[in-house]
Each structure stands twice: as structure tokens, then as C-alpha cells.
Amino acid sequence: MLFTQALQALKQEQLNVDIINAVLTATPDELAELYSAAYQARLKIFGKKVFLRGLIEFSNHCSNLCHYCGINAANIEQLRYRLSSDEILECAKIGSQLGYHTLVLQAGEDPIATHRLEDIIISIKEKYPHMAITLSAGMQSYDTYKKWRLAGADRYLMRFETSNRELFAKVRPGTTLDERLQALEWLRDLGYQVGTGHLIGLPRQTNADLAADIMLLYKIRPDMIGIGPFIPHPATPLAAYPHGSIDTTLTELAILRLALPYVLLPATTALGSLQSDAPLRALSYGANVIMPNISPPALRKLYAIYPNKAGSLEDVSATHERILNLINKADLTADFSRGDSLLATYRQTDTQHHAPSESSH
Numbered sequence: 001m002l003f004t005q006a007l008q009a010l011k012q013e014q015l016n017v018d019i020i021n022a023v024l025t026a027t028p029d030e031l032a033e034l035y036s037a038a039y040q041a042r043l044k045i046f047g048k049k050v051f052l053r054g055l056i057e058f059s060n061h062c063s064n065l066c067h068y069c070g071i072n073a074a075n076i077e078q079l080r081y082r083l084s085s086d087e088i089l090e091c092a093k094i095g096s097q098l099g100y101h102t103l104v105l106q107a108g109e110d111p112i113a114t115h116r117l118e119d120i121i122i123s124i125k126e127k128y129p130h131m132a133i134t135l136s137a138g139m140q141s142y143d144t145y146k147k148w149r150l151a152g153a154d155r156y157l158m159r160f161e162t163s164n165r166e167l168f169a170k171v172r173p174g175t176t177l178d179e180r181l182q183a184l185e186w187l188r189d190l191g192y193q194v195g196t197g198h199l200i201g202l203p204r205q206t207n208a209d210l211a212a213d214i215m216l217l218y219k220i221r222p223d224m225i226g227i228g229p230f231i232p233h234p235a236t237p238l239a240a241y242p243h244g245s246i247d248t249t250l251t252e253l254a255i256l257r258l259a260l261p262y263v264l265l266p267a268t269t270a271l272g273s274l275q276s277d278a279p280l281r282a283l284s285y286g287a288n289v290i291m292p293n294i295s296p297p298a299l300r301k302l303y304a305i306y307p308n309k310a311g312s313l314e315d316v317s318a319t320h321e322r323i324l325n326l327i328n329k330a331d332l333t334a335d336f337s338r339g340d341s342l343l344a345t346y347r348q349t350d351t352q353h354h355a356p357s358e359s360s361h
């Protein structure tokens with residue numbers, strides 16, 4: 001397929017593997033056209049808004065053995081921490097003082113920390129009723145997700161990481177893609193706004209895998225999508241592999257902005273950790289969310305899922321300022337509202353030209 005045809009189709013919110021391949025092999029001039037179309041799509045729906053979410057990394061204990069992740073259970077060199085309930089509430093207070101209206105509570109799969117989560121959600125909602133709560137605590141039982149939802153959690157982030165079943169089983173020993181996808185369905189059934197996504201450039205990931213990852217996102221139609229390049233961590237089985245491509249990540253962001261225009265799309269920390277100007281480009285090509293870290297400065301370097309994580313050595317106000325400057329530099333506007341998903345309303349008001357699963361591929 002020619003690039004011009006692919007771009008035309010994307011602008012009509014169509015997506016298939018041919019379109020993806022045409023875009024992934026585009027020339028720099030063609031990519032410039034793609035990026036500008038993606039920017040126009042974001043302007044049309046979100047204007048210049050970039051939503052801010054305060055990120056609290058509440059535990060780096062993890063019972064999983066994910067080959068890509070630096071805090072996996074087998075990494076015995078990693079110092080471990082777990083925030084107390086009071087410490088999490090202190091972070092929430094700081095987030096609220098900065099004016100954020102979403103907190104993202106992320107951690108490894110840590111039964112002790114997650115056991116306390118219900119009470120923490122209730123306390124945050126009592127103190128800050130207008131604050132949206134996003135959880136990112138990995139695989140849990142249906143009943144646990146339900147308990148947290150009833151306690152007041154609004155959203156859940158859990159990437160499927162890769163849509164390739166064999167690769168998934170290899171890099172996440174003891175877990176399966178199907179159970180992760182099942183959990184995403186439970187979350188949606190429970191009324192969470194659901195975020196998912198994948199890693200770009202995992203070892204042994206092919207272009208066909210990448211296209212399948214993007215098609216899976218298109219099929220799921222999540223409220224939010226988090227994608228980022230794989231970054232090798234020295235104390236993991238994947239230490240010797242190269243990192244994922246920044247350019248491919250940026251191109252995928254633009255594809256997603258066009259194919260799923262309503263979606264909340266963060267400029268993820270992994271991009272900024274590899275190249276300091278990549279988040280600016282992400283914002284210019286369609287990303288509309290940033291998650292400033294509000295974890296305690298002394299501990300944040302311990303949430304070392306990959307090395308040299310951007311912002312690991314900053315305090316909360318330095319991170320906040322850096323991100324406001326970045327948004328300014330992109331000629332966009334920081335938005336401090338909850339920034340809830342537009343998926344439901346977009347579906348109602350825009351039925352005429354997208355019917356992804358049924359559309360004419």
C-alpha cells in the first residue's frame with residue numbers, strides 16, 4: 001500500500017496491517033505528514049490540553065520474574081522498599097497541593113502492599129473526593145479488582161506487553177497472555193477506565209509482532225494506551241539486548257492518535273529516559289498525558305524497572321517544573337482537571353465513520 005493511501009485511511013480511523021506497514025516504512029517526508037496529521041487530530045478533540053497525573057510508585061517488591069524488568073523477584077541486588085499508608089497519603093497530599101486531579105498508584109506485584117490498597121483508596125477519596133485514582137498493580141483476582149473498584153478506584157493500567165503468545169510466555173515466566181487479556185476484560189466489566197499497551201523492541205519481537213500489537217490495541221479500544229521502548233536493565237536476562245527504537249515509538253503514537261483519536265496517550269517516562277527531547281516530540285505528534293513522579297525523592301531511584309529512569313534524582317517540585325516547561329515548549333497547555341476518558345462520549349457522537357472491527361479492510 002502507498003503511504004498516501006495509508007494516511008488517508010488512518011484519517012478515517014481505519015487500521016489494518018497493510019496500513020501499519022506502509023507507515024512503518026515511510027520516508028522522513030512522509031512521516032512529517034503523518035506527524036502533522038496526528039497533531040491536527042489531537043487539536044480537534046483535545047485542543048492543546050496535556051493532562052497531568054501524579055505517579056506514586058508505592059512498592060518495588062514483586063513476585064514476578066519478568067525478564068525485561070529490573071525489579072523482578074530474581075534480582076537480589078535490588079534494594080526493596082514499600083511505602084507505608086501514611087507515606088502514600090503524604091504523596092497524595094503533595095499531588096493535591098500541586099493541583100493534580102489524578103493519582104496513579106503503581107507497584108510490583110506485592111501482596112503486602114496490595115493488601116493495604118483498599119483502605120488507602122478509601123482514605124484518599126475521603127480526603128480528596130475530586131481526585132481520580134488510577135491503579136497499576138498488575139495481575140490480581142477478579143474479587144480484588146472488584147474490592148478496589150468499590151473502594152473508589154476509577155481506572156486501571158495494565159499493559160499486555162506483547163501480543164505474541166510465545167514471546168509473552170518466554171519473557172514473563174509462569175504467566176500467560178490470555179490471563180492478562182482476561183484480566184483486562186474483567187477490569188472493563190467492573191467499570192474501570194482501562195489502560196493497556198506494550199513494549200516496543202523487546203528482543204525477538206518482529207515487525208509482524210509490532211503490527212499485531214497495534215492491531216490488538218485497535219481491537220481493544222482502551223481508554224488509555226501506554227507504549228514505550230524496551231530499555232535493557234543490567235541485572236536481567238535481557239541485559240545484553242539493544243533498547244527499542246525511539247522513532248518507532250513516536251510513529252506508533254501518531255498512528256494511534258489517528259486510528260483512535262479519543263484515546264488518552266501518555267508521553268511515557270521510558271522515552272524521556274532514552275533521549276531528553278523525545279517527550280517533546282511525543283507531545284507534538286499526539287501524546288496528551290504526562291505522569292509526573294510524586295514518589296518520595298529518596299526512594300524513587302529504587303523503582304528501577306530500567307536504568308537511568310528520567311527524573312529519578314529530582315525532587316517533586318523539580319519534576320513538576322520540568323514537565324510544565326516541557327508542555328510550554330511544545331506550545332501546549334497543562335490541564336489540571338481529572339481528564340477522564342472520552343471513549344464513551346466519542347462512541348455516541350461519532351458513530352458515522354468508525355466501526356473498527358467491521359470496517360472494510
Ligand code: SAH
Pocket residue numbers: 068069070106107108109136137138139157158159161198199228229230231232233270305306
Ligand atoms: N506490576 C505492574 C506495573 C509494572 S511497571 C504491572 O505488571 O502492570 C509498568 C510498566 O513498565 C510495565 O508494564 C512495562 O511495560 C514497563 N517496563 C518494565 N520494565 C521495562 C524495561 N526494562 N524497559 C521499558 N519498560 C519497562
